[in-house]
Amino acid sequence: MDPDDRKYTEEHEWVQLTGDVATVGITRYAQDQLGDIVYVELPKVGARVEQSQAFGVVESVKTASDLYAPLSGEVIEVNREVVDHPELVNQDPYGAGWMIKVRPSNPGELDRLLDAAAYARHVGG
């Protein structure tokens, strides 16, 4: 089951807010749909991301998919591990497979995202 300590988007990203740091990744459902992930492209530290705008790319063997930011803010950390080992996203999408950390410019944006139950209905329904 998807962890309930974070919020979800309809495009299958998750965001976990701890203090003033938001960690972002893709869901278990997303990595399963993609299949083997072979490439992840992430923004640089210092880049701005905007809610619902593309912030990077994830590629499987057969396709490339945009990553959409669940919130707006400034990128303060990028997970080099997933860039070097994209399979981490398949293996541990909610833990070691995290992608970027963001300082949110408007934490209220998270209110319009889905909780775990709503996300489960979104993918199951």
Add this chain to the structure above:
Amino acid sequence: MAAAQIPTRNGLPVTPLYDEHVRQGARMVEFGGWLMPVQYQSILAEHDAVRSRAGAFDLSHMGRVFIRGRDAMALAQYVFVNDVERLTDGRAQYSLACNEQGGVLDDVIIYRLGGELLVVFNAANRRRMVAWLEQQAAQRGYSAAVDDQTGRIAMIGVQGPASEGIVQAVCDVDLADLEYYASRRGNILGSPGLIARTGYTGEDGFELVLDAAAAPQLWRNLTEGEAAVRPCGLGARDTLRLEAGMPLYGHEIDESTTPYQAGLGRVVKLAKGEFVGRAALEQARERTDLPRLVGFRMLDNAIARQGFEVQAGGRTVGRVTSGSPSPTLKANIGMAYVEPALAAVGQRLEIMVRGRPAAAEVVPVPFVPHRTKKRPGAAPKQG
């Protein structure tokens, strides 16, 4: 003769193994007009299985058409570019059908079975090619029947270094004696069929043709029996053939390309006599200005995909025909048409990926050496 009624799901034709694929957890996608498995659990795991041991492929979507009758050989000689007169009983040859302009209509494997020929077409081209054969036969007054058996017979591939032992366990043909690009009739788990030593991976392997009704049991035996060969989908089929430097219709070859551009000139036998496209191909062979197909390997960390622009010196010089990760090489590879002056091994290119240039260099194909056995017991064929 009308093709057999082919069952459908969600409006798309399915093979006799559809229920098996679903039961085994395959992700089904549309390909060539059919609903086919693209993967079971993992394209990378399926690819690795074939290179390290063996994998099983459902190939029953491919067009299988028999050409029979007094003028069967004459029809094939006229429609296809390779010399079918040199094809002896029990052997197969790779060939192409070209249009009058020398563009490629399809690539095929032709098996000679006594007085008749079995031609295997790409799934997407089957209907068009059957009509083409019938049209050419009528125009030339050939006494030949074109019998599309696609719906009645299944085809299962077993590819990989361990495939001989695995296939030997299910058929009564002595495989130690079966050469590459040869075929023999025999019994496959008691059901009459054809065993061919052909494939699309660069590995030793076999393609088994048998009645549709007998296919599910064979599939279960191969993938769940003692041998437990991993079932492999179209995703792995594509990464394997790309590593092997083999063209895919609609990517490296189509009606806008001549065989010579794709490096397939050796398949065209201009001296054999009259055939469709001969005059155009004679001219095409002399052209030095047309784009040429090359293999490339990415130097920057990016994946090239079909349709991506190729640049050199800041200008457009070509287009990617296929691209993907190479699980065996742990690099990203691809093929592209480029200006002939830039086709030399070592040439630096830039592939435009999402608006930014990514460095690549031309490398020889195949990317991964073939290990098909010309004569069983002989050293693997190089190149």
